Amino acid sequence: MTNDEHVVLVDPAGNAVGTAPKSTVHGTATPLHMAFSSYVFDASGNVLLTRRADHKITWPGVLTNSCCGHPLPGEGLPSAVIRRLSHELSLTVSSVDLLLPRFSYRAVMPDGTVEHELCPVYRALVGEEPSANPEEVGSVLWMPWKEFSDRVLAGELAISPWATEQLPQLVALGPDPLTWPVADPGELPPAVRDL
Structure with a gap:
């Protein structure tokens, strides 16, 4: 991916208010x-x-979780999920399901760098092994969902701040991630709702 890839800027209600180069977005503000x-x-x-x-x-x-990313201007979120899973992990997914349409978070690193995102959460199913792109991913690990969620909730496994916030909401969907209910795309932020 090139450094001039753009991200979609939004207001708190999720309306698009512009774009900015991805390379310039993440900082202290x-x-x-x-x-x-x-x-x-x-x-x-x-x-x-x-x-x-x-x-x-x-x-x-x-x-952290399997893959995160940003939709390009005019790109729907399912397409962005498929694109990034291919780029980061060489995965071809058989389905992409919306789980948490309204998730958002703000987190600050020790050096002051901020993540501030409207960040809907998706489930993707695969039948192949990943191949990590070293530009994006240092290593991969499969883990039973219950073991993962139990260890994180017990404070035994440290994960990214966004995944830490997402986990209780995902656990609330039920014990089997393969049968979690699919959310209504109409609940997505307006900036990506009809793409």
């Missing part, structure tokens, strides 16, 4: 922008975890 998080599962309900590459601007080397 990061504007609110559109993003997504995805959790990849295999047929047995194991979740794919990734460790962010050590040279990432935000939370380098941190264990």
